Amino acid sequence: EVQLLESGGGLVQPGGSLRLSCAASGFTFSNYVMTWVRQVPEKGLEYVSTITASGGDTYYAESVKGRFTISRDNSKNMLSLQLNSLRADDAAIYYCAKGGPSSSREGPDYWGQGTLVTVSS
Amino acid sequence: DVVMTQSPLSLPVTLGQPASISCRSSQSLAHSDGNTYLNWFQQRPGQSPRRLIYKVSNRDSGVPDRFSGSGSGTDFTLKIDRVEAEDVGVYYCMQGTHWLYTFGQGTKLEIK
Numbered sequence: 001e002v003q004l005l006e007s008g009g010g011l012v013q014p015g016g017s018l019r020l021s022c023a024a025s026g027f028t029f030s031n032y033v034m035t036w037v038r039q040v041p042e043k044g045l046e047y048v049s050t051i052t053a054s055g056g057d058t059y060y061a062e063s064v065k066g067r068f069t070i071s072r073d074n075s076k077n078m079l080s081l082q083l084n085s086l087r088a089d090d091a092a093i094y095y096c097a098k099g100g101p102s103s104s105r106e107g108p109d110y111w112g113q114g115t116l117v118t119v120s121s
Numbered sequence: 122d123v124v125m126t127q128s129p130l131s132l133p134v135t136l137g138q139p140a141s142i143s144c145r146s147s148q149s150l151a152h153s154d155g156n157t158y159l160n161w162f163q164q165r166p167g168q169s170p171r172r173l174i175y176k177v178s179n180r181d182s183g184v185p186d187r188f189s190g191s192g193s194g195t196d197f198t199l200k201i202d203r204v205e206a207e208d209v210g211v212y213y214c215m216q217g218t219h220w221l222y223t224f225g226q227g228t229k230l231e232i233k
Contacts, residue, residue, distance in 0.1 A: 037170075107222075109175075111171070
């Protein structure tokens with residue numbers, strides 16, 4: 001059974017940093033594209049960042065480029081998202097999601113339960 | 122970015138009746154590889170999103186066959202043949218043809 005378990009969310013001040021993690025199990029992690037999608041509670045969904053299976057290529061939404069960094073450790077089946085220079089509009093539930101073998105064009109087929117990031121002074 | 126526009130945003134439906142959600146994109150979603158990357162997701166109250174349909178009309182494993190997707194180019198539709206109580210939630214279309222992949226604003230399905 002595929003499982004994605006996020007952690008690391010919490011309350012942070014504007015300008016602060018946070019590191020989100022996602023522990024994956026139930027599939028061969030190193031063979032799949034992984035993605036972070038965020039959702040303001042009761043609002044819509046927004047792609048944040050995607051990383052290829054090898055970790056060699058990364059993609060970001062313009063709104064987070066230069067502030068967020070996606071990475072993965074295939075030896076530990078872990079996906080991470082480093083969030084720096086946080087702003088109020090970054091506050092959201094962040095979902096770790098599994099893509100396909102070579103892309104996430106078909107949309108994530110498995111999602112974690114999400115971790116809540118709150119940005120407030 | 123490609124803008125995905127769903128209608129209606131609110132969809133009250135009587136149990137057992139059909140439902141239909143429209144999704145229009147600001148650019149064609151036909152990819153040069155021959156595929157059209159239009160996907161549909163369901164988010165039940167208090168749950169994470171779940172993919173229902175990928176590449177316009179392919180149902181995911183475990184998705185009831187009362188759900189179907191159709192369309193091409195910029196115009197797509199999700200249909201539910203006979204709405205059941207478990208179908209309550211928000212439905213999102215999502216395009217994966219052009220980076221940044223984008224979602225529609227969501228359609229909230231409720232039972233009348």
